[in-house]
Amino acid sequence: MSKVFIAFQTNEDTRPIIEAVLADNPHAVANESPAMVKIDAEGQLVIKRASIEELIGRDFDLQELQINLITISGHLDEDDDEFKLSWLN
């Protein structure tokens, strides 16, 4: 199975996002480099709006992810509730 990944800038906006992603995807691993955090996961990775909202205590639009996003790998499928990365095989 191939790995997908997503990387964010290290800052206060992304701290709760990364926390939510790691909680929702127990198979994912966060790798920290200078100024960025890269999350790798076998097969797929799902970012859930509800989990982020729970941590930040306000409404959140998943498109806000784009502000601090550095890179992704895998096929993306985004709707109002989930931002999903996956490889098909």
Place this chain on the structure above:
Amino acid sequence: MDMNVKKKKLGLKEKYAHMTRGLDWETSYQPMEKVFPQATFEGIKIHDWDKWEDPFRLTMDAYWKYQAEKERKLYAVLDAFAQNNGHLGITDARYLNAVKLFLTGISPLEYVAHRGFAAAGRNFPGVGPRVACLMQSVDEIRHAQTQIHAISNYNKHYDGFHDFKHMLERVWYLSVPKSFFDDAFSAGPFEWMIAIGFSFEYVLTNLLFVPFMSGAAYNGDMATVTFGFSAQSDEARHMTLGLECIKFMLEQDPDNLPIVQKWIDKWAWRGIRVLSLVGMMMDYMLPKRVMSWKEAWEIYFEQNGGALFNDLAKYGIKVPDCLTQCSEDKEHISHQAWATFYQYGGAAAFHTWMPNDEEMDWLSAKYPNTFDKYYRARFTYWRDEAEKGNRFYTNTLPMLCQVCQIPMLFTEPGDPTKICYRESEYEGEKYHTCSDGCKHIFDDEPEKYVQSWLPVHQIYQGNCFPEGTDPTAEGFDPLAAVLDWYHFNNGKDNLDFEGSRDQANFAAWRGMATKNT
């Protein structure tokens, strides 16, 4: 950031559908094929443009909102940088030379990408890709502008930053990235999408921006990190566009497969050649290193590219042949490129140097199979000679590859002691390329590549001297005349870092920043 998120009337999917569909019309005064003359000549068959969907489902209203937020963040940092002498916070003034190479070699290409995506958006008959190309076109001009603004803070203090646009059109090593984009822009819109959208953005951009920008962070360069990450936040969307475009072409018609495969093979190799410059920056120009070129290659190309090609296999796409050579090349290219720039350090608009002992040990550890065996002795010899006052500069001009325009500096597969070159004949003339990959590209479209503007050929033809120069005059110095034509300040922008004005100024100013004298 604490954004106010309003309850939406439409879901993301519905909103995307409304704002990217039904916006066009069938023309009546002119036939559609005359309005979109570039949509068919490449042989790509599209039956239903509405099958195209941007997975981010980004619409223009949301685009402006998030891009504005990115700009506010970036310019706040640039103000802070300028107000707080941010240029003195970098690890070592040698680092500045990586930024010079970036400004002269990469930033102007962002502008070409802006033009190219505007043209692609114009030439595609489908609304989905047109909207996506419009956004990318606006992104790319933003990248060019923000990079120029960020780096202009260095131009106030250091040499070599003063005339990047003029240099791009003339200087020998800048013709490498320039020709890459010119080659793509002079192709049709579908090939452009494979060249830039897929090969450059999806397969290669991570290698440029992620380790390099993380390296900038490691070296205390707040301005570059910030514009780099701000640009990179758009790249995720660009990568997705590139991948979507490949899938779309392959799903629309089985006849598209061989055309797409040919373009992937070509542009993977073209891109890899351009990235030699980035390899050299990572291994030699960052005083504090994050990872080696080889490690970055393994993470972002072998693993990530491997996952991608596994996935595309279901469409019948094969891994490009050139990639077998790359697993050997990753151990060599950064050393070979830096050795070349060191020797041609008299003709570059940035400073060069040989690594110190500690840096050579790092290179040995990162390249256990090659650095000590093939490069260390030569680099130590050059360094010793420089210390004795015999800094070596070569005075001849190298032969360039007709396709990638890189000097013949890479070695033969299987023999890293022998320079590799290949020869082709076209209409009675001989043409030289640096590798099987470039020869293959030349042989497929010789009528295109015989037109290459090769800087070395142009110098020998006398086309690269300031107007009014008399090459027959007594004591004529051709190199000085070429540097003048390049707008280099000979003796200030070029030569070794040791003894440079940048080195002296940085040391003096940093001293002033920490003492009261």
